Amino acid sequence: MAYTAPLQDMQFVLKELAGLEQLATLPGCEEATPDVADAILEEAGKFAAGVLEPINRLGDCEGAQWSDKVVTLPAEFRTAYRQFVDNGWNAFDHSPEFGGQGLPRLVSAAVREMWKSANHSFALCPMLTGGAIEALELCGSQALKEKYLPKMVSGEWTGTMNITESQAGSDLAAIRSRAEPQADGSYRVFGQKIFITHGEHDMAGNIIHLVLARTPTAPAGVKGLSLFVVPKFLVNDDGSLGARNDAWCVSIEHKLGIHASPTCVMSFGDHGGGIGELVGQENEGLKYMFIMMNSARYAVGLEGLGLAEAAYQKARDYAKERVQSRAIEGSAASVAIIQHPDIRRMLMLMKSQTEAMRALAYVVAAAHDAAFHHPDAEERKRNLAFVDLMIPVVKGWLTETGNQIAYLGVQVHGGMGFIEETGAAQFMRDARITTIYEGTTGIQANDLIGRKIAREGGATLKIVIAMMRATQAELAAVSDADCQAIAAALATGIDAVVQAGDHIVGLYGANVREVAVGAVPFLRLMGIVSGGWMMARAALVAQLKVGAGETASFYPNKRKTARFFAEHVLNEAPGLVREITVGGASALALEEDAF
């Protein structure tokens, strides 16, 4: 069977862990009552399974085609995009002021997970449009917003982020694109940008490029970057499309995955200059980028989750169907491979980590909503600090684990997994980019230990640790063997985070190089302990439900899955701590020419 949205687990996380009901009482979130959320998830699940998933493999095989500066996507993608827009999905979480539905991030997290599970390539287009919308909304003038946002919110036009240049990847200070002010207040933009997702395609009437460039008087480095809107077609005052702007796709990349998401080399100003308008103030571009970056990084984290879920479903279905070998303890006939203990272990690794990732991602989304909608300023501040700390964890841990899960998905299939027609390999290839774009795992981890922990002396981390300890204590008081085992593993995990956190805060100033060696292991530690914390909360809820007479197998299964996570994933914590606290020196011991 093809992809089916995991509605039961999604609804469990939304209601029992992320507090959908309380969220719907916040100003601006009133529409998102649990019954409406259920209806939305149900219908979004149908759209993902019925429209987006069936063209996923076709997109992989046919891919985007470039010819003479024009990019063509498979016709099925154009049709599906039209339907996506017509059915209002693009406007999901955008501002009602410009035609959006204004639904909270929490509900949109679940819906976006479905798009990403069903068709990662397709989902990238609305994701980038969403980033561009957010940038314009937060930083653009009212005139710019009115000119561009309504059609971007509806999805009639799409958006892009033009940041990277060949010499400026992770290092934005090296950006060279320039913008020359004109007498009429506009700018002419010149330069070449690479890795521009959906920079050119034929699914929408116009493409609104947001471009980072330097004005002639700009200071060097990141402090001299400004943000410009450069549309593919100029937009007349009456909103109609005008002349073709000097912004062209001069080639697209040949990639390992996401074949139906064109990755463009964009050339601005080969024919006199791309006409652009300044967003906000000159030289404030980097600040605006950072505002968007949290959303973009979060969204990529969801890709890790979406692909993990898709890979899990495929592997699970195959394991139930594929009959091969007798049971290890002996059986009359050959059995479905799901009966073999190692297949079972792999499926549990896939299932338990996907559920933990989902819980963490949605809880962070709910905190994001509270950070912007809660009437109490202290609550907003507290939630924002939690989100800021967790963004690199969501991005880094979900994508790294998503890759591991897609890898396991291939493994469960055996030889068939290596065959493209099976479809398991596509998840693995598509997932591979997620740990790289929007900041590699290394960049996320440095952000986590530096900006998010060391810079504030670990203040927010301490608050989160206290929250974890409270859950742990609650669970330890339950006299159930599963709960006891989870509580014990969580206690060890929390101790590991405390020890590693103290090490990072203590040594960051004195020996940042050795501390930074432990950055990625620390990100993983934060991921598995936060995931373990979420699974512990889930086990507690499950325990209460069973106690209250709930008969659904979902609840005992959730508790058992949480125990597996504790014993197979959370148990890595002590090893990671050693890596973080002791392993810095040996990683840096060799001279450069020994490599």
Added chain:
Amino acid sequence: MKVLVAVKRVIDYNVKVRVKADQSGVELANVKMAMNPFDEIAVEEAVRLKEAGIATEVVAISCGATHCQEQLRTALALGADRAILVETDAAQTENLQSLAVAKLLKAVCDKEQPQLVILGKQAIDDDANQTGQMLAALLGWPQATFASKVVVADGKTTVTREIDGGLETLSIRLPAVVTTDLRLNEPRYATLPNIMKAKKKPMDVLKSAELGVDIAPRLATLKVVEPAKRQAGIKVADVAELVAKLKNEAKVI
């Protein structure tokens, strides 16, 4: 013209159905439920009639427990204007048979006076294929079942029916009852704005007792069992043995 569409809550077609341990029926506890797919086609047809300017109002109706409101909300999200739930109590819902539903629908038709009632030809749970026919008989209205095309004009509806030998076209006067076959249309996906609006559309809840009809079951289910497991195959030595087995054991030639 008012169109009434009947909607049944059934086990989602993706779910693997399990028989209860006591063989009294199928397991419904904690199972994902959905709108009967044939009823989705019925809703779609009614909404298209409205979009074509032929129908003025589309009313979705369901009979059963409170939970059926979920399926009615789906019908509203797909374009129905309002909904009616004829609510039955737990014991009645457990064994609500086609005749009982037809009687409840008739009682509602008497109040609502629709010109056209569209139902799925059957529900994917019990596959009874009776409710539409019984309703037409109770109302004394003409019926056209297994519709693959419906045209409404001049107080009549011309319905193309899928029958064993091919297609049959009937012209029947309104008011009438039509039941849908698979090829009638392809139901749309609900749009996000319509999902949001569905919550605000009116939903009336009637207690089945208020309608004054006898909905007691007329059929007793003796037991429900899983389909027989497929037997292992055997190898035959030659064609002669195959023919002999087909003739004597399988008795198919």
